[in-house]
Amino acid sequence: xxxxxxxARKAGVSVSTVSHVFNGYRDIPVVTRKKVWEAARELxxxxxxxxxNLVSRRSHLLGLVVPGRAGMRxxxxxxxxxxxxxxxxxxxxxxxxxxxxxxxxxxxxxVNRWKEQRFEGLIAMGxxxxxxxxxAIIESGIPAMxxxxxxxxxxxxxxxxxxxxxxxxxxxxLLSLGHRRIAYIHGLGGQICQERLDxxxxxxxxxxxxxxxxxxxxxxxxxxxxxxxxxRILSRxxxxxxxxxxxxMAFGAMECLRDRGLRLPDDMAVVxxxxxxxxxxxxxxxxxxxxxxxxxxxxxARTLLDFLDGRIDKPHSTxxxxxxxxxxxxxxxSKSRSIASGLSVQDTAAAE
Amino acid sequence: xxxxxxxARKAGVSVSTVSHVFNGYRDIPVVTRKKVWEAARELxxxxxxxxxNLVSRRSHLLGLVVPGRAGMRxxxxxxxxxxxxxxxxxxxxxxxxxxxxxxxxxxxxxVNRWKEQRFEGLIAMGxxxxxxxxxAIIESGIPAMxxxxxxxxxxxxxxxxxxxxxxxxxxxxLLSLGHRRIAYIHGLGGQICQERLDxxxxxxxxxxxxxxxxxxxxxxxxxxxxxxxxxRILSRxxxxxxxxxxxxMAFGAMECLRDRGLRLPDDMAVVxxxxxxxxxxxxxxxxxxxxxxxxxxxxxARTLLDFLDGRIDKPHSTxxxxxxxxxxxxxxxSKSRSIASGLSVQDTAAAE
DNA sequence: AGGTGGTACTACAACGTTATAGGAAGGGTG
DNA sequence: CACCCTTCCTATAACGTTGTAGTACCACCT
Numbered sequence: 001x002x003x004x005x006x007x008a009r010k011a012g013v014s015v016s017t018v019s020h021v022f023n024g025y026r027d028i029p030v031v032t033r034k035k036v037w038e039a040a041r042e043l044x045x046x047x048x049x050x051x052x053n054l055v056s057r058r059s060h061l062l063g064l065v066v067p068g069r070a071g072m073r074x075x076x077x078x079x080x081x082x083x084x085x086x087x088x089x090x091x092x093x094x095x096x097x098x099x100x101x102x103x104x105x106x107x108x109x110x111v112n113r114w115k116e117q118r119f120e121g122l123i124a125m126g127x128x129x130x131x132x133x134x135x136a137i138i139e140s141g142i143p144a145m146x147x148x149x150x151x152x153x154x155x156x157x158x159x160x161x162x163x164x165x166x167x168x169x170x171x172x173x174l175l176s177l178g179h180r181r182i183a184y185i186h187g188l189g190g191q192i193c194q195e196r197l198d199x200x201x202x203x204x205x206x207x208x209x210x211x212x213x214x215x216x217x218x219x220x221x222x223x224x225x226x227x228x229x230x231x232r233i234l235s236r237x238x239x240x241x242x243x244x245x246x247x248x249m250a251f252g253a254m255e256c257l258r259d260r261g262l263r264l265p266d267d268m269a270v271v272x273x274x275x276x277x278x279x280x281x282x283x284x285x286x287x288x289x290x291x292x293x294x295x296x297x298x299x300x301a302r303t304l305l306d307f308l309d310g311r312i313d314k315p316h317s318t319x320x321x322x323x324x325x326x327x328x329x330x331x332x333x334s335k336s337r338s339i340a341s342g343l344s345v346q347d348t349a350a351a352e
Numbered sequence: 353x354x355x356x357x358x359x360a361r362k363a364g365v366s367v368s369t370v371s372h373v374f375n376g377y378r379d380i381p382v383v384t385r386k387k388v389w390e391a392a393r394e395l396x397x398x399x400x401x402x403x404x405n406l407v408s409r410r411s412h413l414l415g416l417v418v419p420g421r422a423g424m425r426x427x428x429x430x431x432x433x434x435x436x437x438x439x440x441x442x443x444x445x446x447x448x449x450x451x452x453x454x455x456x457x458x459x460x461x462x463v464n465r466w467k468e469q470r471f472e473g474l475i476a477m478g479x480x481x482x483x484x485x486x487x488a489i490i491e492s493g494i495p496a497m498x499x500x501x502x503x504x505x506x507x508x509x510x511x512x513x514x515x516x517x518x519x520x521x522x523x524x525x526l527l528s529l530g531h532r533r534i535a536y537i538h539g540l541g542g543q544i545c546q547e548r549l550d551x552x553x554x555x556x557x558x559x560x561x562x563x564x565x566x567x568x569x570x571x572x573x574x575x576x577x578x579x580x581x582x583x584r585i586l587s588r589x590x591x592x593x594x595x596x597x598x599x600x601m602a603f604g605a606m607e608c609l610r611d612r613g614l615r616l617p618d619d620m621a622v623v624x625x626x627x628x629x630x631x632x633x634x635x636x637x638x639x640x641x642x643x644x645x646x647x648x649x650x651x652x653a654r655t656l657l658d659f660l661d662g663r664i665d666k667p668h669s670t671x672x673x674x675x676x677x678x679x680x681x682x683x684x685x686s687k688s689r690s691i692a693s694g695l696s697v698q699d700t701a702a703a704e
Numbered sequence: 705a706g707g708t709g710g711t712a713c714t715a716c717a718a719c720g721t722t723a724t725a726g727g728a729a730g731g732g733t734g
Numbered sequence: 735c736a737c738c739c740t741t742c743c744t745a746t747a748a749c750g751t752t753g754t755a756g757t758a759c760c761a762c763c764t
Contacts (some may be wrong), residue, residue: 001470003750014714019752027712046467050402051750052410055719058404066448069434069646075629078430082421085451095449097416099437099536106441113446115398118353149656215412223633251633256386257536281575281603283610295422355720366744371722379742403720407749 009056010039049211053118061094062304063114063142067123068101069090071168075276076293080125080147083297091305093120100133106327111136119303123297124149128190143307145300145315150191155307156319159300163192166289166322168206170271173287173324175207179241179269179333185229185253186218187245196273198246219249226252234260240243241267241330246280247272247288254282254329285327296320308316353394356668362391374399383486405470411623415466415654417476417485420453427628430644432477432499443657445472452485463488473656475499475649480542489531495659497652497667502543509669511652515544517675518641519551522595522623525639525676527559529683531593531621536689537581537605538570539597546627548597559585568589571601580606586612592620595683599624600642606634606681621682637679648672 008015013032021028021036039045048248053059064084066077079187088095096117100107111133114122125147127134134151137144143155172184184200187193198280201211217232221227226249230242234256242257244250251274264266270281275290297320307315355455360367361371365384373388391397396700405411416436421690440447448469452459463485466474477499481554486503489496495507504511523663536552539545553563569584571577578601582594586608594609596602602624606616614620624631650669661666 005750016714016716016753017712017753020713021571023752027710029712032712046464048470048750049360049468050405050406050470052752053719054400054402054721054750055717055752068437075427081449082451085420085449086453089451089456091454094469095451097433097437097447097449099434099447101438107440112398116401117446118400119401146586267643277628281630281634283635314723329436357720368723368744368746369742372743375722379740381742384742403749404722405749406720406751409749418729540710631717 001048002045003048003223006043007045010043011236013326016315029302046182059118059120060092061096061117062214062301063096063098063118063119064086065098065115065127065137065238066134067102067126068099068103068107075278076274076291077125079293079298080300083299084123084295084301085295085297086335087298087301090303093305098122100127103135107133107136111140114140114142119143120308123142123147123300123304130190133259134258143304143315145304146297147300148190148192152317154269155315157303159296159303159318159320160192161291161296162319163195163322164199164202164290165319166324167196167243167245168203169199169201169322169324170273170287170289171203174208174241174243174271174330175203175209176239176270176341177269179293180209181212181215181239181241182235183215183217183230183233183242185226185233185242185244186216187221187249188218189221200243219244219252221246221248223248223252223255225249229253229257241270243270243271243273245273246250247274247276247286248259248328250286250288254286265329265331271330275325279325284329286329286337287327288325289312289324290325292320306308317340353400354397355400356397359388359391359397359587361400363387364397366411366491368628369662374475379399388629390426398448411470411472412444413469413471414440414591414653415448415450415469415471415474417450417452417462417474417479417489419478420451420455420459423455424505427630428616428626428643429477431645432649432652435447435651436475436614436648436653437649439650439653444656450474451550452479454483454485459485459488466492466494469476469559472660473501473634474654475656493697494657495656495667497656499648499652500542500544507667509655509667511648511655511670511672511699512544513643513674514671515547515674516551516554517671518625518676519548519595519597520555521551521676523555524558524627524642526595526621526682527555528622529593532695533564533567533589533591533593535567535569535580535582535585535591535594537578537585537594537596538568538600539573539601540570541573545597552595569606573598573600574601575604575607577601579608582608593622594620595625596625597625599628599638602638602681603630603634606703608694617681617683623682625627627677634681640677642675642677643673 004015004018008018013114018036021033059257097112100110119142122142122144123294124137126150129149129151148160187196200220204211214237217229220231226244230253242253244253250270252268257268271284272288273290279286279288303315306312356367356370360370370388373385425660450462452462471494474489474494474496478487478503481501481503485502490505490508498510500512538549556563566589569581569583580598582605594605596605602622606622609620622638627640631638633642655667658664
């Protein structure tokens with residue numbers, strides 16, 4: 001690999017001059033500049049990032065911390081990653097993947113890497129608030145943005161969906177369709193779950209409907225979990241609609257309902273949360289609260305970069321809006337359409 | 353950030369000694385070793401990777417090249433990424449994400465980064481054989497493994513599913529259920545598509561059934577594309593089963609069939625390819641050819657590391673086996689079960 | 705002639721490591 | 735007592751950049 005010296009020799013100038021050309025010093029006349037560019041091009045010169053980082057004491061590296069195969073929210077991650085990448089493109093920062101595998105403790109090794117590679121910032125997603133990796137991020141002192149993990153520090157904040165509002169919108173939609181007994185399949189996890197429950201209760205209380213614990217069951221965000229939770233609810237009481245804190249759990253609930261001989265959406269309306277790919281492919285297509293992973297990624301990256309470049313003094317936390325995607329799983333009514341102004345009505349039909 | 357010098361001062365030894373301790377030179381007595389470790393721990397010392405890389409002339413960095421939002425095969429990518437990460441864990445190599453955005457040509461910037469960061473190897477996925485990024489990889493001279501892109505060079509090879517065999521297995525399954533008129537929804541893309549078509553034709557010819565172009569339509573790997581292709585086939589002829597080159601297209605076909613009033617699987621059997629998440633959630637659950645993204649990632653990473661560490665002279669190309677996942681979309685028959693030995697029968701039921 | 709100012713460069717000391725060569729004790733051998 | 739091993743440690747020169755300070759040269763003004 002050619003070095004600055006090789007370019008200097010070829011161009012007939014000193015190493016300093018070449019460096020100055022590449023770093024945009026302006027006391028270099030055009031002729032010299034041309035000579036240097038020419039020589040660099042001919043040698044296929046690429047500045048050595050390590051040498052550069054060493055002396056400039058900056059790495060221009062961001063770490064993207066994602067959970068290993070055990071982590072939840074898989075379908076979501078790639079969207080966030082793309083958002084981050086898009087926002088970072090053109091800023092000169094690089095993005096290093098740090099897969100924090102929880103089962104074999106190999107994430108400790110990753111934490112060391114953050115330090116050794118002198119990461120300037122971290123973007124992490126999919127970790128619960130009490131997860132050891134979340135703790136390691138805070139303790140590392142590296143500026144960080146957390147996606148869906150509500151943790152703050154002097155150099156750390158978060159980006160998440162407006163879960164409360166999203167859940168409330170879903171329940172309001174069911175209310176607008178005339179439902180009064182709305183079951184809720186609660187998810188077991190971080191603070192986000194609590195907020196979705198808050199949204200459920202908020203919408204009910206707005207409508208003057210008392211909260212009924214009989215209608216609520218907790219599950220583990222999986223499809224079988226949703227199936228079982230639905231079963232437990234049905235063994236106690238018969239609601240007319242069910243809202244699940246994730247699409248996967250909603251799928252489980254749908255299966256359970258079908259196994260019990262109920263027709264969807266006629267006998268029971270179902271709403272999910274996330275808008276994963278599969279939501280638009282199931283039958284009936286699932287009405288759900290869409291999360292914008294790409295926007296969350298963009299927002300996280302933008303805030304982090306603003307902080308690193310000194311444009312803001314402290315990274316701020318942000319709520320990203322959600323969107324209720326109305327499909328067939330709770331039926332249609334002209335009433336719902338008029339009330340749900342600003343909401344998106346989307347069809348899965350693919351006719352010509 | 354503390355340096356080797358700080359540690360040396362604290363431990364009362366020279367810089368060289370500290371370096372030797374960390375690099376496992378063996379002519380250091382245990383007492384000194386202890387002193388150094390102690391000092392490093394107290395100072396929270398982390399060796400500067402840039403300085404180390406600079407002098408050792410190695411980066412220990414691998415680039416993971418993925419397409420931007422425009423790229424296909426999204427649901428697949430995270431599995432491959434996890435496989436790569438798992439295989440790399442513990443080898444001391446780092447993984448840098450390189451999102452090659454095609455629309456704004458910002459991928460050229462990424463190519464520069466490969467050189468500047470002195471990446472030792474690349475793993476790329478989701479690019480067609482004639483994609484500019486694929487070309488850039490070959491031209492870069494950096495050892496690379498391509499996932500699902502059939503391109504070779506002295507330091508480049510590929511990993512892909514055994515698409516021909518996978519497609520053939522799917523068609524053989526349909527044949528074993530008694531189907532004789534099997535439609536095929538062909539995908540438009542790289543060499544992979546051709547191989548799936550080959551598999552379709554292979555299985556037919558094994559059964560002595562002539563290839564009928566009337567039964568084949570091409571689509572663009574999307575759900576609407578599958579819908580339209582199915583429509584075109586049905587306007588010409590009525591098959592008893594349809595095999596699609598991707599699950600997404602199979603979903604489109606299913607919707608089209610339903611819109612035409614056909615019952616699945618009774619009136620028409622459907623098989624897909626990929627086994628994306630949604631395949632097990634649709635009704636009827638889709639029988640499909642599973643691809644093992646994680647294994648492909650692992651294989652790519654392992655081969656690349658073997659080559660970089662000199663354990664092999666040339667990276668070799670590999671076919672990863674597929675697996676026919678039998679669900680409800682083509683019905684059950686005792687015959688099929690006995691014939692499809694070694695194949696997996698999987699149920700989507702989530703009962704307690 | 706001497707001073708001032710600008711232009712177009714260059715020399716050199718960092719940055720934090722590693723690797724090579726070498727040196728100072730201490731102990732055994734002839 | 736001179737010699738040679740070990741054992742343990744250190745000095746020093748890289749690695750490829752950047753940034754600061756400085757120099758050489760020429761032109762212009764008084």
